[in-house]
Amino acid sequence: MCSIPAARTRFESGPGGATLNLHMADGVEIGPGVTIGVNVVIHQGVMVSAGVRLGDGVVVGRQPILGRRSENVAPPPGPTTVGTGAIVCTYAIVDSGASIGPHAYIGDRACVRGGTRLAEDVSIGMCSVVGRGVEIGERVRTQNFCVFGPGVRVEPDVFLGMGVQIVTGTMMSGAPRKPAPVLRQGCQIGTGAVILPGVDIGQEAVVGAGAVVTADVPAGGTVVGMPARLRLLDELATADS
Numbered sequence: 567m568c569s570i571p572a573a574r575t576r577f578e579s580g581p582g583g584a585t586l587n588l589h590m591a592d593g594v595e596i597g598p599g600v601t602i603g604v605n606v607v608i609h610q611g612v613m614v615s616a617g618v619r620l621g622d623g624v625v626v627g628r629q630p631i632l633g634r635r636s637e638n639v640a641p642p643p644g645p646t647t648v649g650t651g652a653i654v655c656t657y658a659i660v661d662s663g664a665s666i667g668p669h670a671y672i673g674d675r676a677c678v679r680g681g682t683r684l685a686e687d688v689s690i691g692m693c694s695v696v697g698r699g700v701e702i703g704e705r706v707r708t709q710n711f712c713v714f715g716p717g718v719r720v721e722p723d724v725f726l727g728m729g730v731q732i733v734t735g736t737m738m739s740g741a742p743r744k745p746a747p748v749l750r751q752g753c754q755i756g757t758g759a760v761i762l763p764g765v766d767i768g769q770e771a772v773v774g775a776g777a778v779v780t781a782d783v784p785a786g787g788t789v790v791g792m793p794a795r796l797r798l799l800d801e802l803a804t805a806d807s
Contacts, residue, residue, distance in 0.1 A: 735763035
């Protein structure tokens with residue numbers, strides 16, 4: 567890895583003659599074969615591994631700025647890592663202390679907050695928000711405009727359709743009212759579904775599009791509606807006939 571020893575702004579000629587406005591702070595480490603777009607900002611303590619692609623306007627290692635009335639305490643800056651072969655698309659933001667796994671994909675204008683851990687081959691859709699301390703397992707796929715509240719845990723091989731919201735009950739100040747939801751391995755969440763605080767979605771379960779899930783879903787179960795209710799095998803057979 568090559569180390570960038572001091573803060574600097576570099577103006578270079580990129581592909582097609584584009585001018586790169588690249589800012590790198592102290593202690594940034596860049597691996598071989600990294601591709602960096604125009605107007606990229608890489609903050610202190612970031613490690614970018616080999617073969618990573620950072621799109622135009624990407625910000626990595628940002629320390630969040632709290633609102634004037636916020637009672638939260640800003641977390642201290644932490645190491646930020648972008649794993650081998652990962653892709654961070656145009657205008658995406660990766661906060662300080664986040665870990666992006668190898669070959670992960672962060673879509674355009676998505677935001678990954680501090681303390682989040684994305685495992686290998688995770689795909690986060692365009693304009694999605696991944697809250698503080700979220701853990702997402704291998705090969706998870708999310709479509710665009712999904713929201714993960716702070717502390718959510720998603721096990722491997724989960725699929726989320728467009729606009730899914732996973733709510734944690736965490737407010738701008740104060741402790742969470744219920745535990746953050748957990749999505750178990752291989753479950754599938756339909757477009758526009760809302761998962762409320764404290765809910766556990768079982769392994770290989772299916773949540774229908776637009777459902778509002780207020781209670782746990784058993785492994786292999788299917789829920790639909792608002793509030794979501796469990797569909798029994800005979801109902802599913804009737805619907806398919």
